[in-house]
Amino acid sequence: MAKARSLMIQGTHSDAGKSALVTAFCRIFAQDGYEVAPFKSQNMALNSYITADGKEIGRAQGVQAEAAGTEATTDMNPILLKPTGEQSSQVVVHGKPYETMAAGGYREHFFETGKQLIGEAYERLSAAYDHIVIEGAGSPAEINLNDRELVNMRVAEIADAPVILVGDIEKGGVFASLVGTLQLLKPHERERVAGVMINKFRGDVSLLEPGLKWFEEYTGIPVLGVIPHIDNLRIEAEDSVVLDRYTAQADPTKAIDIAVIRLPRISNFTDADPFFDEPDCHVRFVSQVAELGEPDLLILPGSKSTLLDLTFLQENGLAERIAELAQAKRTTVVGICGGYQMLGRTLRDPFSVESDLQYAEGLGLLPLETSMRKEKTTVRSEGTINFQDEDIPVSGYEIHMGDSQLEEGARPLIRLSDRSEGAADTETDVFGTYFHGLFHNDCFRESFLNVLRAKKGLAPIRGRQSFAAQREEAFDELAAVVRTHCDLQKIYQMMGTEKVGEDK
Template structure:
């Protein structure tokens, strides 16, 4: 049936960053999907180092991937047409429709690239309208940044482009919630204020009766109803969007197996570590650059947006020598940029990564990495484990992941971790990763999302501590993620008056 141009677009904006926009979009995607609608999440412009490769071989922010999962649809670059990945010195790599468009500073992006960005955003909105019943749009930061209103690419400019009604989310946990709501309304032009149809107060921990007089007054002040108050829920286990949130989780879990994770200065794709948190007896210890590594049972070097600069930072902090020392006793595992750091050399003659140029690695894996030889690798990948090192019992096991890297690594293939079936790997010659005793690494993000691979890694640590291996039972991570999405949707429906939001859906042509 040919649809008319009346697709409902609902937009979630916030009074600040981290107000709860992303979780509100995730909840609505799940709610609408369960009602039988074909729903798509959308964020016009996301600044994040946590990204994913879609099956289009396109790079988008991880938050939109989770939202697509909640909606029960395949992620697409149209759900996040612009992704900004901070690099260094106020430079970001700009990803447009899933592919790199270049490294740009803020001035160049806002003044010379803005029209191209708007065109890409509008193209994606129109593409989603062709295929979906409902589009749930996430804003960024606050719509009331008055110094940026004429440069907006993420809030009211997008609401106008999509003709979307707006729900405003405010975080009460940080204090000043009513001032933030009133301030947002007072700073917006009348046209934009009129788009806001409701308010949600998020992260509430107290007695709702005490809050109600303030709710009634703010409704009178701004002339818009408060649709609900969402409780703070520590039990929700969903991937974090921003690396800044890692500071709240110095230790994750309370098990006897302690896995240290280096918080590299430019850490990226830190959701690679999430599945380890759900191992029943594992504690994740996040190690800052000025911390002591301390007593850990295994160590992970995660992805980084700039492996050369972060390698230099590791050496300056003293962690590099400690990692080399620990590698003789405990497993050390590197992912993508962390994998490159474990090698003998990173060649960057053209300063593609940083001002440092070529830098000697930690020398724990016999690989050399070069930048500038290929375009950025963006692909979903899979391959067969070669059965090396602690993964000897998994020889022939299929593992899946995704690749996002600009360097290529040369290696003696007899030392490779994975024989590539689909993907690029080290250097497009059919192998990925490397193993050397207790040290190993891979370019495949999401490697620990493979249950048998993850459990083999943690069981090796358990065994070395004299603990009983757990074996291959239930994948607690996938179960917890699914249940958390369902719980989030239920909490939202139980605490938010959906009538105003539902009114937007009445005229859908199905």
């Protein structure tokens, strides 16, 4: 069977835009008629994605697979690291927890195992797809780590992939970062860099041209594109560093104020994404009582260490303030996954699954108790939610270590084929669920937002835009921008394809 032609995107640093560019090329190659798969050998993220067979991978690779029009598998991200502390992570191998390891132990003892896993996963993808778009991590010039790295140049060598090095001009010093990175690479690694791209450019590109010409003459490496900054591109983010871009302040011009609690160990914060594009909603992330105010909707998101994040809420006064808002009925409070567990009366972690803290009092807003288990639940789910006397179909995905038991007075939120899920108070002013992606369901989101509007004496809005359609439009917009501003013909030639759409 023919071997796939591959392309690798590396960056001069984290958050250079690697994930977005991989997403763009997945879409471009798919538009041009190729079967495409994304690949990231080792990802570190708390925002994860559940495959159709109930396995956990990095969310970016799931989104990239969607952009490519293919079903995500664990071969696209065989190793996922989920930080549990400053120097340790849960190692997820092919979608299932493998072991929690300290950083030093991982480098020392997992390297050979990881290299073999990565090579095998890539070979399976290579046999099944025409093109593979590979994403690196951080910088390939981390000289203190490169002897045992598993995600940059070593992967490029495994795949025999040409590398495009990306620099983010918003950070400043883009030519210095590109040249400095190239200088720190070993000669054979530098030879693998087939071109560079400058990302997130604003302004008149003609003013940049002297620098581009200098760079090409100095390094002998072509500039393959200057990609403009794209405002308000709604493609799910993976790293919580993007939360720094969002305000904590309310927007008085928007009818519905939505506050998401920015937990120190926040995970799967993309549950709030559908609200960003609603014309009457403003989403903000808050971490202090002074920032909270009286939002119309308060979301307690997921957490990698629920008991520790609950302690954070209790120590800084947010727990007390959230309870006050809920009891006054001025704010609808929604907990998702770890946030759902926090809404209950007690949380227990008898096996120290998430941290050394084994017991915590919950917010007491829902009559339920949660105990952490050793086994993680990872599954896509479908059910029906009864909301405003209407049965509304909903789908989502679950990723959780805990098991929550409802007590007397709790009303299940969602009916599944074999069980009930979640819990709500009598008026659904406070509710929680393990369903990530609940608000991605268009019919439920519209009904829910209209209830919030009614509380404020506002007329309902009907026919809100489909979130899935918006995401498809975002993929196409990103692909169109990158296609327009890069030398795609040269990129195809680098990969061994003479022209766009040529013999596959």
